[in-house]
Amino acid sequence: MASRANDYSPLPLAHEDNAPTSLYNAPRSQGPSGSSFSIPAVDRDGAPYTDEIGIPLGAQPRFLGQALYDDANADVRTSIATSHNMYPSSGRVSASTEDSIYNPYADGSYHDEPGFFVGEQPMRRSNKRRSAYASSKSRRKKRIFLGVGALILVLVVIGIVLYFTVFKKKSTSGNSGSSNTSSSNNTGSSPQSKVAIVTGGDGSTVTAEDGTTFTYTNPYGGNWYWDINDPFNNGARAQSWSPGLNETFNFGVDKIRGVNIGGWLVTEPFIVPGLYQTVQASAPSDIQVVDEHTLLQAGGQSALEDHYKTFITEQDFMQIAAAGLNFVRIPLGYWAIEVLDGEGFLPKTSWTYFLKAIQWARKYGLRINLDLHALPGSQNGWNHSGRLGSYNVLFGPMGIANAQRSLDYVRILAEFISQPEYKDIVVMFGITNEPQGTAITQNVLARYYLQAYNNVRLASGIGQGNGPFVSLHDGFLGTAQWKGFLPNSDRVSLDMHPYLCFQGQSADPITQRKDQPCDAWGAEFNNTMTSFGFVVAGEFSNAVVDCGLYVNGVGLGTRFEGTYHLDGDHPNLGDCATDWLDWEHWNDTTKAAYKTFAKSSMDALQNWFFWTWKIGNSTAGRVEAPHWSYQLGLQEGWMPTDPREAVGQCGNKSPFNGPLSAWQTGGAGAGAIPTDVSNALAWPPPSIVFAGGVTSPANALPTYAPAGSPMTLPGPAITPASGEPSATKSVDVGSGWANVHDTAGMMQPLQGCSYLDPWIGSSVSPPSPLCTNPAAARAAAMAESAPVVTERPLARR
Template identity: 45%
Template sequence: MAEDRPVSTVTSAVNSEYATPPPSMPGLDSAPLEPPRVSFFGPGPSIGENSPRDSRVESATGQETDKEGFTPGHSTTLLPVGKPEDSEAPFSFSQPVSRDNRPFYRRPAGLAIALGALVAVILAIALPASLIHKSKHGQSNSSNNPGNGNGTGSGNGNPTSPKNSSSAITGGDGSTIVSGNTTFVYSNPFGGYWYYDPKDPFNNAARPNSWTPPLNTSWDWTADRVYGVNLGGLFVLEPFISPALYQKYPTAIDEWTLSQLMAADTGPGGGLQSQLEAHYDTFITEQDFAEIAGAGLNWVRLPIPYWAIEVWPGEPFLPKVCWKYIVRLFGWARKYGIRIYLDLHTVPGSQNAFNHSGKEGQVNWMNGIMGFANAQRSLDYMRIITEFISQPEYLDLIPIFGIVNEALLTTIGQAELTSFYLQAHNMIRGITGYGQGNGPYISIHDGFNLGLWAGFLPGSDRIILDTHPYLAFDGQTNTAPVVTDDGLGEPGGTWPSQACAWGSSMNQSQVGFGVTISGEFSSSYVECGLFLSGTTVPGTDTGDCLPFVQWQNWNATFKEGILDFTLASMDALQNWWYWTWKVGNSSTSNTVEAPLWSYQLGLQNGWIPTDPRKSVGKCKALNAPQEPFPGTYSSWQTGGAGAGTIAPSVSASFPWPPATLSGVAGDIYAALPTYTPTSTISTLPPAQLTPTASEGDGWFNPKDTAGAMITVSGCTYPNAWDSAGAVAPTAACPAGGQPLLTATVPASSVIATTTARVVA
C-alpha cells in the first residue's frame, strides 16, 4: 500500500495579478534576493570528479568516492563561465543579428518581422484551404504510429484508435481541433498550420511557423535554427517533473524503486501499469503540441527508456507499454509540423548513476565488471530504434537519434566512450547507409566537457555533439540578484552576460567538431525546486529557495530578469531544446514547485518569450565578445562528400571491445562476462491506423538479420545494475562464453545469417 504523502513546504501564495510579494518575502524590485544556502552548494565542478548524484557515489569497484565539486542535480555545468567583466570568451552565432539595443518589437527589423508574420498568417489561412483536397502534398510517410494526429490527448486510454472528428484536414490560426473528448482552438500567430488526413496519415505537409521548413523539406543546419523543448518526465519519470507520482511513495528515489513500490501497491489506485498508463495518457496531450507550435517552437526532444522495447529478469520497469504512447506522440508531432530529436535516456546498468537513468547510484555501463555486457545489450536497443525510425514513414519526422544521454565521461573515459560511439556509428550506418537522407543524424553527449571533442572521428557520417549547460548545478552559491541592471537598463543582473559566455564555446565546437547543439538548459541559475536534486535531498524547496519556488509571488521585475537570462541563454546556445516543456503539480500544494524549469508555465506567466526569435541579438546587444562561426561545415559532417570514410588508422585507435575498461584491472579483462548474439531480435510494432495506409513493419533494412544478445547458457553473471564489489572472474565462462582476448576494428555492418524477428 502507498505510504502517507509528505506535506509540501510551500505555503499559500499571493495571487493578485502576480503583484509585489508580501512583506515576509524579499522585495524583488528593490533588493537582491537572499542567496540560497543549500547544503550541497560547494566549490565549482571539476571534470576530474565523479558523478553529480547526491553527495557521494559508489564506483563500480565498490569504493565510495567524494563528489566535491558536483551537485546532486540533473546535470552539472559543462561550459566555461567567467565573470562578465573579465570574460575573454569570444561569442557569435551562425546568423547575423542586430546591434540595436532596443527591444525586438521596437526595432525596424522587428516591425518588418511583425508585418511578415501578418502576411504569413494570411497565407496560413489561404494555403491550408488549397491543401484540403490534396491527399498528397509533399512526401508521405507510413509506419509505426499507434495513434494519429487527431489522437486521444484527453486521455481515453486507447492511443491506437484514431478519432478523426472533423472533415477538415488542415487549418491555421483560429481553427478548431477535436481531439478525443476535447475540443480546443488552434492559436498560432506565426503562420503555422496543422495537417492530418486519415487517408494519408503519414503526410508531412504541416508547418509550425513561417520561418521553419515544413516536414517535407530537408533541415539545413547552416540556415535553419532550432527552437525546441524537451518532453521530460513523460516516459522517463523524473521526480521533479512528475512529483505527484513520487509523493505517493516517499521512499522512491528513481524509477526503479518507484516501479517496485507501485507494483507492490495492490490497493485502490495502485498497481504499476494502471498508474503509469494514466500518466502516459494524460501528462502530454495533443493540445500540448498545438501550444508548442503556437509558441514559435519547431522541435521537441523526446527522452524514452530502453524498456519501451523489453526488460530482462530482475528489472522492475514496466516493459513495452509506453511504446504505443510514444508512437501516438509521433502522430501529434507530424500533425503540427514539429520535428523530433529522439533521445535514448536510459541504458542497461546506468550510464551516469543519476535517477533519470532508471536507477540511481552506480555506473555499470561501459564501466566495471558488467560494463561491456551492458554495452552489448544497449547496442541491440539502439539498433531496434534505428530500424524503426529509418523507415520512410519516420525519416523526415525524426531527423536526430540521441543514442545515450549524459554518459559520464569522468567515470567511463573518453577513449572507451569513443570506441563505443564508433561501434554504434558503424552499426547504425550499416543499417541506414551513408550520406544525407539515409537515416537520422547520430547525437552523442559531450560528457560534460564540450572542449574535448574537436577533431572527433573525421570522415564519420552525420554525428552531432550535444551539450547541457546549467548554471544551477555549477556548484556555486549564485548569490547575485536577477533584478538589477543587466547593462542595458533592463533586469537580469550579471546572469545574461554569464549565459552569453557560452556562445564562444559553442562556436569553437561548431568549428572543431561540427554540428553542435544544446539539448538541455533552463531558466534557473539556482538549485531550487521540489525534488530537483532528488527525493532525498532536503532544502531545494525550503528556506532560501522559497522565493524561487513561489512563482505566484513574483513581480514584474523579477520575471523580466529571468526572461533576460533566458533570452541570453537561447541566443548563446543557438540551436536549443529547453528542459522542459511541462512540470507537473505537487500533489500536496496542487501547483508547480519547480517553476524555473517549465517552459509552459513561464510562457503563461511572463518569464519565457512569446516569440523565441526575440533572443536573437541579445548577446550582441550586451557586447559579448564575438568570434563568428563561419557558418559552414565540412561536407562529411552533414552527409556530403567524404561521409563514411573514417581512416583505418583512426578506427584501429578505437577498437571494439575497447582496449581497456574503466573499473576493470587488466589481468581480468579477458575474462569479463559477455553476452552472445543468438537470441531473436525484437521489432517495435507499427501503428494500426487505416486500412488504406501503409504502416511499415517496424524494420527498415531486411538484410539486417543478426540475432540479439542473450546470456550464455551455463554462465553465471554478476548483477548488471549493482556490480560494485562483485567478485571478479578469473577465467572465461567454460560453458561457451567468449573471452575478450583480442579487440577488433568495429564492423561496418550488422548483417548476419540469423533471420528470426519478433514484435516487441
C-alpha cells in the first residue's frame, strides 16, 4: 500500500462571522489621529520626537488595533498581523472577479507591524537630532534614551499581548469566513502573492477546476468552499436547511433530497443517445452498439473519454445544490477498479472522474451515495450493468466466482471511502444495484449481502458512526420480504426503485395521474421505516409510461406502442412522440400536472434520489426522454425549484420523522447481529440456482482463492486552477486503505482449476472435471463444501 505524505495543519482563515466576504473589500484604515494610544509630540524637555530624517512624528498611533476595540463604531479593517496576507505594491489591487479596490498598505504610510518598512527605510522610534547636542547635556540625553527605550519596550509588550490574545485568536477562528491566502512569508518589503478566495455565497464568483469562472447562484443560503492548501476542508453547505459537511447528517430526521448522476461513469443509451448514435454511425456492420461493452467493441474509446470530460462538469454540482438538493447518487462500474484480460471495458479511467466528483461535491456541500452499478458477469443482464444479456452473479456456473470478485470490489471501495479524507462526503454505499433477486432467491442474496456488509464494516469499524450507511437493494422482492433482516446491523438501509412506467400502461394523461405516487408508495415507505429501518428510494422518475428514445434499450420498442415483447405482448395505446414526448409544446396545465406528480413522489418517498440529473441530446439535437431529466424539468418549469414544496403533498398526517433506533445510526448495540442470524446466512451459500430453476452445489462450481495482494485505489492529484495561486503545503490524499488490519488476499484463480467466461450464461454446465490438479481440487472442495460463519469485523484501530 502506498505511503502517506506528510500531514499538515490548515492555514487559519482571516475572518470573523461579520467580516467582509473578501479581503479585497476590506475598508480603508483609520487615520493616525484620534487614538488614545499615541506617541506625545514632544519629550519632557520640550524637544520634538522625530523620525530618521528629522521629521516630527506628531501624534502617530503606536498600535491602532487597540483603538478599534475601544471604539465599537470604528471602521474595522483587516491588518497584516491578523490576516497574514501579502498585498501588491501598487495602491490598488484587482481580481478577475472584482473591481479594483483601494489597498491601504501600498501607499508607504503608517502600518501597525513592528519593523514594517516605509519605502526603503524601517519605521523606528529614534531621535538622531538630539544625538547632535553638546556633551554637557549627556545626562539629559541619557534620560531621553532611557525614556525612549522604556517606551519602545512598552510598545513591544502591548503589541505582543494584543497579537496573541486578540488578533491571532481572531485570525484562527472559524472555517466558513471569507478568504485566505496562498502564502504567509511576508518579509515586509515586497508583497508577492495574490489573495486566494476560498469561499462564497449567492452571487460570488467561482473559479472552476479548469480555470474558467462562473457565478455561484444559490438562493437557499448555501456556500461553496475550496482551498487548495486545505483540500479536505468540509466548510461547504448545500442549503441553509441542510447540515454542512462539517456537521452531522441525522439520517431518519434530516431528509435526503437527491438526484442520480446517471449515464456518466456507467453509460446508458437512453441517457446519452448522441454518444451511442455517433459511435454506431462509424461502427463495423456486424456490431450493434447497445451497451458500454459494444460501444468499446465498436471503437468508442476516445468518444467515451470525451464523454467523461464533458457530460458532467463542476457546474452541474453547483446547479444541483442550487436546486435545493443535498445528495447525489453516483453509479460506478467495477471496471473503475480493474478489468481482466478479454473483458473489454475501459479500465480505471472512470475512477479519476469519480475523484473529481468527490472534490466537486465537497466544494458545493453535497454528500454522495456511491452506487456499485455494474458487477463482473452482470447482476441483472440489463444494458446499465455494462453488458446486455445474461446475469451471472449468484446465478449460473460462474455465479460464485463472480460474486467473490464483486465482494473484493466492495471491500476495495469501502476501504477507500472509509478514510478520514472521504468519509464525510461519501456517506452511503450501495453495494450492488438491482440484482435479480427473484431468480437468485432471497436466501442466496441475503448471504451475499451479509458478507458485503461485513466487508464494509471491516474497512470502517463498527459503531460510533464509522464508515458509510450500507445500502441494500431489495432485489425486486418487495419491502415486506426484508422485514427484520439483519437485526442490530450497523447503519443498513433498504434501497427501493419505485417506477410506474414499467408496469401496466395507460392512455390516461398526466393530469389524471398526478396523485398516483401517494396511493402507490406513501404507506409502504412510511411503514417500512418502522418495520425494517431506514428506507430510501434510490431511483424514481416522472415517467408514467415507457415512452422515450431507448428507455427500454436500443431497438426494443415500447409497451405503450405495443412494440416491446420481452415480457409478453402489449396493446398499442397511442403514439409516444405526440402523446408524451413533445415537451417543447407542453402547456402550463401539463407542466403543472408534472410538477404535482413530482411533488407527490417526493412526499410519498420521503428520502429519495431522482433518476436522473441530465438526459443528453440525441443526434437530432433534442432531449427525447424528457420525463427522466431533473435539469430539463427545472429549466422548463415542471420540476419544483424548491423540493421542500413537496412536504405534505400527499396529506400524510403522520410521516416518519425519526429518530431511527440507536443501532440503526451507529449507536448503542450497533453491529451486534445475533449469532443465529449470522449462522443462518453464512457465506458462501451451499447451492445456487441455474436457468430453469435447476440448482447446483457450490462446491461443484468454479471458485477463486484469496491468494492475491489487496489492491488500493489512488487518491486525487490536487492541482491549482489555471491562473490561481499554487499550493504551498504538501497534501495527504490517503493511502487508499482505511484499516491496515484488513490483510486478507484478493480472490484469484486456483492453479489447475477451470473457469468459464464471466458472462457465459446461466444455462451452461460447470466445467468437468472442475480441477485437474488433485491438491487444488481438494482445497476447493474443503473450502466450499460447508459454509463458514463470517467473522465479526474488527473495529478500526
